[in-house]
Amino acid sequence: MRPDLEQNQTQALAKRALTATEIVANLAQLESWRLSGDGPELAIEKRFDFPDFQQAMSFANAVAYVAQRQNHHPELAVAYRHCTVRWRSHDAGGITRADFECAAQVDALLR
DSSP, X not given: OOHHHHHHHHHHHHHSOOOHHHHHHHHTTSSSOEEESOGXXXXXXXXXXXXXXXXXXXXXXXXXXXXXXHXXXXXXXXXXXXXXXXXXXXXXXXXXXXXHHHHHHHHHTTO
16 A cells, blocks of 8 residues: 555544444553543543642643644643543544544653
């Protein structure tokens, strides 16, 4: 297969909403991520705890950097000592491979 066609096919798969079975299988590969919401609001979500606000904000900024690099942006909620990251693909109408790939990259920030 031509490289450009293969890349387009890979991008299309990343933007396709996953089935329930695919979501459960992918969720099992991530530590402490859970399903949140219902219907069009269904997302994968994880709360990250920190010793103080400054570290929570630093983490949120690192997540923003990952999101910009991937051109895929999560919902972030930052509080005094935690940050909640929520991924879903609005344009696909569900959870996609891109959401799981970004969640794995966010987890890698703390390794």
